[in-house]
Amino acid sequence: MNTNNKRIKKGKVKKKKRIRISRLILVLVVLLVIFAGAGNLYYKSASKAVNDKSTKSVLIEVPNGSSVKKVAKILKEKDLIKNKSVFISNVKGNEKAKHLKAGKYKLAQNMDNNAIIEKLIKGEVYQDGVKLTIPEGMLSTEIVNKLVSQKFGDREKFVKLYRSPKEFSSKFSFLKDSRISTLEGFLFPSTYYIKKGETEKQIFEKMLLEFQKEYDKKVKSLVEKNKLNLYDTVIMASIVEKEAVNDSDRDIVAGIFYNRLDKKMKLQSDAVLQYGLPERKSRVLYSDLKVETPYNLYLHEGLPPTPIASPGIKSLIAAANPKKTDYLYFVTNVDGKNSYSTTFEEHSKNAKKYHQERNDLLKENSSEKNKTGNDENDNKEKSKEKTTN
Structure with missing residues (x-):
């Protein structure tokens, strides 16, 4: 066989090899595409609800500090997901899912992975107790009245605990200030769910825990930055709560009270005075300004x-974090908006305008006029006294 024929034969062999390799690669590519498609279909299928026709609810408990892997295991054991690895992948693919919140959840087999993940991200925990809402600005005596009226416990036990902050100070360090004699200011206003069998102490602990969580998350850094005292901040916050009508005024009102403290001026707060009176009144009278009480x-x-x-x-x-201004006075008008002033003269004008508007409003309502007519003179005297500090 001559050299030329050998070259031709070798060329044909190489060509056949290339064809076989090309065909093999093509087959592999096709198989990869098929597998990828099948994998994608399985991934989508495994992310869907276990049983979209099921209406049965399942309660699960996600412990504090649970990893995604731990959560997936809990869900799989309760037959709420199809595949643990797919669920973990779903969580990691969700940018919001940095932390799944602990708690008790009510889930169902008709929820897909995304619906379950969304619920765990938002912390939509299942509440199996009786709902209790404590609004902002409530006094502890009013909180106790509400708890007793809804049959959550015994009045004497609540009152005794309220007057014994040391009962809670080992668990809540913010109560260790020696000046703290009651839980006033620390029973945080929020919505709670009280379970059957919870004791009076456990109920108060829920409120104190909520205070601690909110304080640590949103207030503590500001107190430290502005070199304030925790208890003094809570005292000031309680005054602001009762004195400010609109949220936009709160930091300004706080700033005014701090300005007055800095200048050794009396705070002259009706809300504080009311707290020290034997009973609450619709309006503070001139005679009340002379009552000897530490809250006057x-x-x-x-x-x-x-x-x-x-x-x-x-x-x-x-x-x-009060707003820094030069204001020293404010008047809350009949429309709920505040008028601010830096001088006593300006304040007197604002106060006079407020009382005129209030009196005009009372005249328009005859029934209201009848109710308040007997106190009108006293209140006019009182308004003069308040503007002569």
């Missing part, structure tokens, strides 16, 4: 000895 800040300088209500988070933030 027309007579005494500085902050009151305790908070005067349960401040909400907005008032706590305002007290921890």
Whole structure:
């Protein structure tokens, strides 16, 4: 066989090899595409609900500090997901899912992975107790009344615990201030779910825990930055809660009270005075300004000895981070908006305008006029006294 024929034969062999390799690669590519498609279909299928026709609810408990792997295991054991690895992949593919929140959840087999993940991200925990809502600005005595009226416990036990902050100080370090004599200001306003069998102490602990969580998350850094005292901040926040009508005014009102403290001016707060009176009144009278009580800040300088209500988070933030202004006075008008002033003269004008608008409003309502007519003279005298500090 000559050299030429050998070359031709070798060329044919190489060509056949290339064809076989090309065909093999093609087959592999096709198989990969098929497998990828099948894998994608399986991934989508495994992400769907276990049984989209099921209406049965299942309760699960996600412990604190649970990893995604741990959560997937819990869900799989309860037959709420099809595949643990797929669920973990779904979680990692969700940018919001940095942390799945702990708690008790009510889930169902008709929920797909995304629906379950969304619920765990939002922390939509299942509440199996009786709903109790404590609004901002409620006094602890009012909270106790509400708890007793809804049959959550015994009045005497609640009152005794309220007057014994040391009962809770080992668990809640913010109660260790020696000045704290009651839980006033620390029973955080929020919505709670009280389970059957919970004791009076456990109920108060729920409220104190909520205070701690909100304070640590949103207030603590501001208190430290502005070099404030925790208890004084809570006291100031309680005053702001009762004095400010609109959220936008809270930090300004807090700033005004701090300005007055800096200048050794009396705070002259009606809300604080009311707290020290034997009974609540619709309006503070001139005679009330002479009542000797540590909560009469027309007579005494500085902050009151305790908070005067349960401040909400907005008032706590305002007290921890007041707005810096030159204002020393404010008047809340009949429309709920505040008029601010830096001088006593300006304040007198604003106060006079407010009383005129209030009196005009009372005249328009005859029934209201009848109710308040007997007190009108006293209140006019009182308004004069309030503007002569």
